[in-house]
Amino acid sequence: MDEPTPVLRAVDLGTARLLPDLDRAGAWLLTVDDAPQSYVDLADPTHLEFEYVRRLGHLVDTVAAPGEPLDVLHLGGGGLTLPRYLAATRPGSRQRVIEVDRGLAELVAERLPLPGDSGIDVVIADARDAVEAAPPGGCDLLVADVFGGSRVPARVTTLGHARAAARALRPGGIYAANLADAAPFAFLRSQLAAFAACFERLALIAEPAVLRGRRFGNVLLLASAEAPPPAGLARRLAADAFPARLTEGEPLTRLIAGARPVSDGAAVPSPEPPADAFRIG
Numbered sequence: 392m393d394e395p396t397p398v399l400r401a402v403d404l405g406t407a408r409l410l411p412d413l414d415r416a417g418a419w420l421l422t423v424d425d426a427p428q429s430y431v432d433l434a435d436p437t438h439l440e441f442e443y444v445r446r447l448g449h450l451v452d453t454v455a456a457p458g459e460p461l462d463v464l465h466l467g468g469g470g471l472t473l474p475r476y477l478a479a480t481r482p483g484s485r486q487r488v489i490e491v492d493r494g495l496a497e498l499v500a501e502r503l504p505l506p507g508d509s510g511i512d513v514v515i516a517d518a519r520d521a522v523e524a525a526p527p528g529g530c531d532l533l534v535a536d537v538f539g540g541s542r543v544p545a546r547v548t549t550l551g552h553a554r555a556a557a558r559a560l561r562p563g564g565i566y567a568a569n570l571a572d573a574a575p576f577a578f579l580r581s582q583l584a585a586f587a588a589c590f591e592r593l594a595l596i597a598e599p600a601v602l603r604g605r606r607f608g609n610v611l612l613l614a615s616a617e618a619p620p621p622a623g624l625a626r627r628l629a630a631d632a633f634p635a636r637l638t639e640g641e642p643l644t645r646l647i648a649g650a651r652p653v654s655d656g657a658a659v660p661s662p663e664p665p666a667d668a669f670r671i672g
Contacts, residue, residue, distance in 0.1 A: 401496030429470030436475035441607040442633040454620035466518040467536040489521040519546040525559040535568040545658035574604025580650035590614040594639040
């Protein structure tokens with residue numbers, strides 16, 4: 392049988408590669424300018440390879456009763472790994488995915504097609520514009536996984552973005568953002584300050600080594616107007632093959648102390664990661 396071959400294509404925001412996983416039939420790694428974007432297993436959409444996506448999967452599993460459909464807005468599409476997982480584990484969910492790179496979306500639709508009954512609608516738009524245009528109180532879960540290369544774009548790092556996200560969520564809804572930073576956490580602290588101004592409940596999910604300042608890495612920010620982190624989430628995170636810790640309360644209060652939300656006029660992207668933090672090949 393012929394082995395699948397890599398795909399190289401220029402897209403709107405760089406050069407995309409689809410690399411087959413020769414050890415797992417039907418699985419592909421998507422990169423843009425050598426920065427990993429998504430790992431997609433077409434044969435098993437419940438398989439989550441990236442550590443931070445596994446943590447988002449635990450959130451999806453615990454945010455409502457098993458199998459209950461959700462209304463979800465995703466900022467950032469990539470290979471649509473989490474939307475595929477959610478469609479498989481919560482059939483009937485309504486999902487809207489915002490992807491700014493039309494060329495990338497077309498590549499994914501061609502090479503990694505969605506099932507016809509997935510309930511996933513991919514929209515080509517700017518993430519910040521899409522949140523501001525979203526119907527008030529229209530979603531149970533808002534997932535922001537927005538990266539330009541390896542950095543979070545400035546437009547989704549501000550107090551204005553946090554306010555728009557708060558408006559888009561239903562009572563009890565949760566905002567989850569994939570961020571990346573390292574000590575002394577100037578970027579992460581500004582994000583916490585912005586969302587603390589708009590949400591009553593905040594939590595972080597990360598490896599202890601990242602929050603202790605030992606290395607650069609992904610941090611998931613959870614924010615809700617009223618709901619605490621879902622029951623059982625901390626236990627699932629700790630028991631994962633790549634353990635992470637759920638942090639809330641006083642440790643976050645200390646981390647936020649002295650930080651200020653970022654205005655649109657002063658916003659900058661997240662920090663440039665070290666050369667070997669996320670890149671491959």
